[in-house]
Structure formats: C-alpha cells, structure tokens
Amino acid sequence: MNVMNFLNYLISGISLGSIYAIIALGYTMVYGIAKMLNFAHGDVIMVGAYICFFVMSGLSSAALPPFAAPILGTLVAMVVCTVLGVVIERLAYKPLRQAPSLAVLITAIGVSYFLQNAAQLLWTSSPKYFTSVVGNAQLTLFDGRLTISAVTLLTIAVCIIIMLALTTFTNKTKMGKAMRACSEDKGAAQLMGIDVNRTISVTFAIGSALAAVAGVLFMSAYPSLTPTTGSMPGIKAFTAAVFGGIGSIPGALLGGLLLGIIETFARAYISTELSTAIVFAVLIVVLLVKPAGLLGKTVREKV
Amino acid sequence: MKKMRVLSLAMAAAMSASLLAGCGGGTTSQPSAAPSDAGTQASDSGSSTATGAAFKLGGTGPLTGDAAIYGLAAYPGAQIAVDEINAEGGDIQFELRYEDDVNVPETAVNAYNTLKEWGMQISLGSVTSQPGVSTSVLANEDRIFSLTPSASSPDVIAGKDNVYQMCFSDPNQGLASAQYIYDQNLGENIFVIWKNDDVYSSGIYEQFVAEAETLGLNIVGNATFTTDTATDFTVQLNQAQDAGADLIFLPIYYQPASLILSQANQMGYAPTFFGVDGMDGILTVEGFDASLAEGVMLLTPFNADATDEATVNFVTKYQELYGETPNQFAADAYDCVYAYKLALETAGCTPDMSAEEICEAMVATFPTITLNGLTGDGEGITWNDQGEVSKSPKGMIIENGAYVGMD
Amino acid sequence: MKRIRQMKRSTRNSWFTYTLVVAAFAVVQLLRTFQDGGIGAMLEGQLIPICAYVTMAVSLNLVVGISGELSLGHAGFMSLGAFAGSAMAIALQDTVALSPLRLALAMVFGAIVAAVLGFLIGIPVLRLNGDYLAIVTLAFGEIIKSIVTNVYLGVDANGLHFSFLSNSNELADGGAELIRGPMGVMNSQRISTFTAGFILVMIALIVVFNLVNSRSGRAIMAARDNRIAAESVGISVTKYKMMAFVVSAALAGAAGTLYGCSQTTFAATKFDFNTSILILVFVVLGGLGNMWGSVIAATALTILPEALRQFSNYRMLVYAIVLILVMLATNNPTLKQFFSDLFARLGGKRAEKGGAAE
Secondary structure (H helix, E strand, O other): OOHHHHHHHHHHHHHHHHHHHHHHHHHHHHHHHHOOOOOOHHHHHHHHHHHHHHHHHHHOOOOOOOOHHHHHHHHHHHHHHHHHHHHHHHHHHHHHOOOOHHHHHHHHHHHHHHHHHHHHHHHOOOOEEOOOOOOOOEEEEOOOOEEEEHHHHHHHHHHHHHHHHHHHHHHHOHHHHHHHHHHHOHHHHHHOOOOHHHHHHHHHHHHHHHHHHHHHHHHHHOOEEOOOOOHHHHHHHHHHHHHHOOOOHHHHHHHHHHHHHHHHHHHHHHOOOOHHHHHHHHHHHHHHHOOOOOOOOOOOOOO | OHHHHHHHHHHHHHHHHHHHHHHHHOOOOOOOOOOOOOHHHHHHHHHOOOOOOOEEEEEEEOOOOOOHHHHHHHHHHHHHHHHHHHHHOOOOOEEEEEEEOOOOHHHHHHHHHHHHHHOOOEEEEEOOHHHHHHHHHHHHHHOOEEEEOOOOOHHHHOOOOOEEEOOOOHHHHHHHHHHHHHHHOOOOEEEEEEEOOOHHHHHHHHHHHHHHHHHOOEEEEEEEEOHHHOOOOHHHHHHHHHOOOOEEEEOOOHHHHHHHHHHHHHHOOOOEEEEOHHHOOHHHOEOOOHHHHOOOEEEEOOOOOOOOHHHHHHHHHHHHHHOOOOOHHHHHHHHHHHHHHHHHHHHOOOOOOOHHHHHHHHHHHHHHOOEOOOOOOOOOEEEOOOOOEEOOOEEEEEEOOEEEEOO | OHHHHHOOHHHHHHHHHHHHHHHHHHHHHHHHHHOOOOOOHHHHHHHHHHHHHHHHHHHHHHHHHHOOOOOOOHHHHHHHHHHHHHHHHHHOOOOOOOHHHHHHHHHHHHHHHHHHHHHHHHHHHOOOOHHHHHHHHHHHHHHHHHHHOOEEEEEEOOEEEEEEOOOOOOOOOOOEEEEEHHHOEOOOOOOOOHHHHHHHHHHHHHHHHHHHOOHHHHHHHHHHHOHHHHHHOOOOHHHHHHHHHHHHHHHHHHHHHHHHOOOOOEOHHHOOHHHHHHHHHHHHHHOOOOHHHHHHHHHHHHHHHHHHHHHHHHHHHHHHHHHHHHHHHHHOHHHHHHHHHHHHHHHOOOOOOOOOOO
16 A cells, blocks of 8 residues: 555545535534524535526636635525525525424425526526635645645635534524524423524525535535536435434534545445445444434433 | 325325326427527427428437536537527528436436337437447337447447447547647646546546556556536545656546546645546536636537537537537537438438438438537548548637637 | 125225226227227337236235335335346256246245245335335335445356356356346346236235235225234234235235336346335325226326326426326315316216315
C-alpha cells in the first residue's frame, strides 16, 4: 500500500465526506426537532445552488471586489431557501402536524418531486457548470504529491462553525430550549407555553438556510448542477445522519465524514463497482452493533 | 376515519378517471406540444400544412427526470426539421408528437402506446437505449417503421427488420475509437473510466476492450462509477495516474466527463482524454471553463461549429428558439426527419396510407437512399438492411474552446 | 344484506376487497372483448404492471401496515423476483412448452428466491426498530441493486454460466445470455398475461387476509401495537415479525417475476430507492393495513402519470401537486372534517362525528 496514495484517498474521502456532513447537519436538525424525515431537503439544496449560480453569473460582469459575488450569491441563496423552506413547511407539512409520520414522509416526497420538476421547467435540464466560490485554490504538500483543495478546507471549517453554532443555539438560547423541549415531547412543551408550531417553523427556516450553504459548497466541490443534483446526496446525507445517530448534531458531522472516507476507500481498495454496496454494508454492521448510530442516544423502552 | 379513506380514494379515482376521459377526448385538440418555449414556432406549422393531411410522426424520450437533457435535445431538433419541411409546403408534411418516457422502459411502453392510440404512422423510436429496446420490439410487432435518432444499443435493431438507427451503434463506437487511437498512435498506456450501470457506456467499453486486444493496444486498467457515485472521481483518476496512463478513454456522457476534467485539473494530472459522441455538448455547458477541455479528443458525428450552410442554419435556428447550442442528439433527430422525408418521397408514400403499408415501403426504401445530413461527413448517410447506419465519425480535438477536425 | 352486516368486520373487509378485484377484472375483460378497440393501447399495456404494483402494495402493506415496520427497500425483493423469475422462464423455454405453466414455475422460483433472501435480511433487520430499521432496509435495497447490476448469467448446452463484475461467460453456440450485468435482461419472454396478474393479486390478497385473520396475524398486530405487552404474554415478536416479512418478500418476488415477464427489457436500476418509495406511497395513500385501499391507490397512481400526458411538460409537476393535495386532504383534520360534512350532506345523512374517532 502506497502511503502517498493512501493519504490522497483519505483527503478525497474527507472532501466528499465534508459535503455529506454539511447536508446531514440540516437533515438531522429537522429530524431531531420535527421528528420527520424531510426527503425534500436534497432538493432545497439544489434550489440554493441554482440561486447562487444565477446571482454569481449575473454579477460576473459587474466590477466588484473578488469575494463579493460568491458572498452575495450565498446570502441570496440562503434568503431564498429560508423563505422556500418556511413556505413548504406552512403549506405542506404544517397541516399534517397531527397526522401519522408516514403521511408527512409521503408529502415530503411529493414536495421533492415538485421541486425537481419545477426546477427543470424553470432552468431546463441542461447541466450548469458551477464556478467554485473560492476559486480553484489549493493547498499543496510534499512537492505537489498531495493536494487539498480550498473548498474542502472551507467546507470542513463551515461544518465545524455550523456545528458549534447549532449546539450553542440549542443549548443557550430561549428558542433553542424550546426546540429541545419540542423534540422531547411536543404535548408537554405546549403545556409549558411553548409555541410548538412556531418552533418547528423556525427549525425549518434554519434547516433550509443550511441547505443553501450546503448547496453552494457541494457545487463548489463537484460543480455539475442539474435539477436532480440534490436527490442522490440527499439519500447519502440521510444515511450519514443515521450513521452518526440521527438527531445528534456532532453525529451528523462524524457520520458524514466517515461515510465519505469509507466510500472512497471502498472504491480505491476494493471495487469501484461495489462501493455503494460496501458503504451500506458497513452502515448495517454499525447499526447492528450500535442500534442508535455512533453518537445517538439509546432510548430505554419504558414498560 | 374509515369513511374518509373511502372518500379520498374515490376522489383520487374520480380525478384520474376524469383525466383519462379528458385525455381520450382531447387528442384532437392536442397542441403540437412544442418543447419548452417554442410555442410560436409550433403554431405556424399548423397554418402551413396547405396540402392537408400530414404523416403522424411520433417518438418517445426522456422529457423529465435524470436523462431529460437527451430527450429535450432530440425533440427540438426534430421539431425544427418538421417546421422547416411543413413551411416549404411540399407533398410531405409531418405532424410531430413526442411523449415522455423518463428513460424507463416501462414508461416508454406507455408512451409508445399513447402514440399508437393517437394514430402514429411512423416512429422516431426512443431517444435512449433501454427504452429503445422495449419500444422497438413493439414497433416491430405492430409493423410501425421506426428510425431512432440516438438509441445506440445494437439490441435496439437486432432481429427487427423495420427498426433503423441514425446514430452509430455502441460497439461500433468502441471499435472506431480503438482503431482511431491505434491509427493515430495517441497513447501508449490506456485507462478506461466507464459508467457501470449504463447500457451505452458498458456497450462501448466491452467492444473497445475487445478491439484494443486485437490491435495490441496496452490497456493498463479500468475503473467504473454509477449514477449514485457520479460526483467524486479522484480515486479513479489516481488509479489511472498510478497505472501510468497517458490516455484516458471516457465512453460516457459529457456531464460526468466535465467533472472528471475539472478534478484531473485540480490534481494536476493531464493525460490525453478521448471521448465518444456522448462527450459532444461539453462545450455548451453553461458556465463551463472551456480551457479544462483543452486537448480533449472525441469521435462525434456532429460539429456545431461547422461552417457549412446546413449546420449554420440549424444551429442559428436552435439557438434562437431554445437559447442553447444543439448537440448531436438534436442533430441526429433533425436528420431523422429529413431521412423520412427523403424515403417517403422516394417510395411515393401518402399520409392516407396505413402504418403497415408505409412500414413495408420504408423497409424496401431505406437501404437504398443516401442522405446528406448534419451528421456524418460528405459521403452521406446510408443504411444496410439490418437497420445499421453507415456514416463516418469525425475525429475532433478541442482547441481554444472549439472543435477542430483531427485529420 | 343483513348477513353482510352480521359478518365480522375483518371478514366483510376481505370479501369487499375480493369483490372489488374480481369486479374490476371482469369489467376490464368485458371491455377488452366487446368494446371496439378494447380499452385502448395505453391502458392495455399497463394492465400487467398494474397487477404487479398492486401485489407489491398489498405485500408491503403487510410489513408497514400490519407488522408496523417501515421498509424502504421493498423494490429489492421485486428485483430479485424479476431477475430470478425471468431467467428461470428463459431457461425452461425448451423443457416446459406451455407458457402459463412456465410463468407459474418462474413465479414460484422468484418467490422462493425473494423469500430466502427476505429471511436472511430479516435476521439483522428485525433486531432494529423505527427509522433505523427503515434505513437498513433502504441499505439492503441498494446493496441488492448494485450486486444485481454486476451479475452476468448465461445458459448453453453445458449448463448455466455465472460470472460477477465482468462478463467472462463463454457460451457455446446456441447459448443465451440471461442476465447481462448493467444491461439487465434484454428480450425477456413476455409470457405474463393479465389473467395471470389477476390470479397473482387474488393469491396475494388471500394469503395476506388469511394471515392477518389468523392467530399469527393477531400476534403480529399485537407486537406492532405494543411490543413489550406482546412479549409479556409470551408472543415471540421476532418470529411473528419475521413471518410477515418473509411472506411479504415472497409475494414481492412473485410480483417481480410477473413484472419481469411482461417487459421486453429491464435492468437492476429500475428497482431503486424511488421504486421502493413509490410502492410506499401506494400503501400510505391507500391506508395502513387497508388492503383494498392499497389496491385502489396502486391502480390510480400507476395510471395517473399516464393520464396526465395532456399536460406534456408539466406532467410530473401536476403529479407531484396531486400527490401532495391528496395527502393533505386525507390527513389534515380540518380538511377531513370539511369533506366528511360535504360527504354527509351529499349523502343526505347526518354527518357522523367521524374524523376524530380513528
């Protein structure tokens, strides 16, 4: 086994994993509080990436300082996605607050179809090539035998910032406290005077804003953008979130990174054909050993 | 609760039933269903059908979903040809209808059946291979002549006397690529990156490897990806680099290819990349940095930058109507319609003939005609009686963001 | 009428479902025979897939509705059944001339393969619960997909040839490739008929209803409603959950064979996560544990995208909107009450204070 190759694979695993992680953060946050699998999350990512793409290409001719266009693009994408997330939540999920969770799951799938098809009608199905928000800068080590792209470093940094911010938010603020209360027991939270509906709406707003950031970073690393861009990473991120223990914020980061690394190593050292199968096989083994994921809380069953 | 379920289901059923009824009755008022924003163009095709009856030409392709880029290229390509022919007002007039097959064989069968109910007389088959195999079997049984623009698997035409292809078959592309690389001595050590769950890619790959062995080309390895893993290619590129490859053969479509090019660039790895016709389109990707594709070679039947009158005319029209540069899918579909015009004229078919009569006439005529189309070179396009096309692919190299002929 | 009222609710329910399916079959057959032009090429071509999807929905309902486990990998069993069954059908071509018999044998084979795998998968899967179980079934579905994508199977005079990852089967003259890796099955035998599909749906319903209304079925539902209580009265939860899971897998396998033998070509990628989800949509829309609901939902939602063809490019968008609206209409308390009142007024009866009384 060649050490330099091993490190290279490790780095590409981390860069893929950091993308899964940032998407998984949004997934896990919504799941933890609203207790729903939001299968449309991947498609909100896609919308965020498109918005950022159009803002950036619209500003490409304007004379702006170098980082203005990407930052503006990301901000606009975050705003649009937040609004979109809140609207989706209000129209499609909120009416089903009392309904069985499977009904909400199916509605989320409907929303996912809707976003994909609307995107195709609006922006056509031809792929767009996304310009990286940080350019093609990279960190080179060992005489160029090892390279780490700036996007990877940025993604990991953003992941950690988001993770810390979310943890602080849920632990220290009043809203965060309300969120934790909702995730424990909605009925009891309501009795304590917490506006459950509003709390869940805020959760969706935050989750969707995160999706926009994830979309921008995802496309910066793997720049081919189409209306179905979000569906595959959506499933992978869901897997990552479960891997790390769904509902756990550090778990999402850990799960995402591990998933990316396992996938890359499986491809490098076992078989490119079967890498997906290997990733899922590892997931199954992990869940059998730790049925609530790596960092998930095991809930005792009460009699 | 129980009651509600009954009710809601009844509603759903009623809704779909009414839609069904609407569908059955509404076929006559069906607008010529122009792709995306070609409403204006489609309307004058109706007014110019002076001679009255028109041949009902139908096709299926992915207009939604993952593979929609291909269907939404072929459909407009065919539509432009139909509008041109109808505007000329000759004896041969067409009415074109495309149905969505989402690149799924089962849906393609439904789409085909919808077209059959509509009264399709001649068919453009399916745009992609897997649906192509399923619709061509039906076209063969129903005796509806079918000329597919881009369903390139040999299984599409195998054993069916009335199914023809406009594109090269996958094995032929693999064969031609290997020969081309051998003849031009393009690479010593060849590595292949192909898409494992794709009919097109695996078809080319298998034949390429077989032919390379015969020719004595040195294939140092291969690596695959699937739809689920089409984002990160660093592992595959690393393997190629490790194996000392100086040429990477990419029998894949241009979207993953654009990612491969950009990731190789990031790694600072610059072998020769050699693509097939699926690579065509890479330069038209919005926002794509053409310098990444500098030096990429590909075999393609169509060159949007060509300066001959027909190509310029087609490309201008396409850009005006759809705001994008056409790729080989559009060009192949365009040629298909003109091939039909030529064959129908030669055979003296009229729109009042039944699909079966037209089919027999086409089966007799197609092997005899030579079409000068957008695809292929000056020699023209011909078919053998197995439905296989004969046209020579153009070897292209990308220089300064444009195709340049290699010979 | 009185006798119907006196029947047990479960019996009434099952007889209603049987009648529904038989009546639908009879109507379609009559239309096909007597109406000019039959039921139209489009519907005609969908009959067998509808039967396959109905069977899939009924079998998944056994797991999701009756046994209470969310499975996101049901298409995997369909895939196994489709590939195993259609390979069997081609292999038996010369030995069994009668095509309905060949189809039946192929279906049995497809069902057995799926059931065996269902059992093996069930061992780890059923140790988990909730969303973790769901993701493990999703994982198995994906694993099945990527393994089947790399299977090459051929048959010639010397017997079966099998290879994995790359095609190294060297077939003698006259041999046939049954499964061709990524290309899947090409030119499969189309021996499925609507009647066979109808019979399969009936078998699936009979099996599921008999299971549900048996001692085992009550044990399965007890385990669903309260695992701990069920265990405390001596019910082996794992055993009964496994029973539901394996029966469901077997039925899905048979449905897969029916589907595979109706298509000219199919590949492993057809049976992906999206197909699993689609079947889950049928089940949830039809109502958990409600078999005739699954039958109607599977039929309606299979026809719906085709019926929306007049919307051309907006087809799938409209489909998505209809799906969301139907989910809202069936699950939102306010809307439910609204429709319930409306329904009652139309029926000229007093509105039952239904809705809430689930």
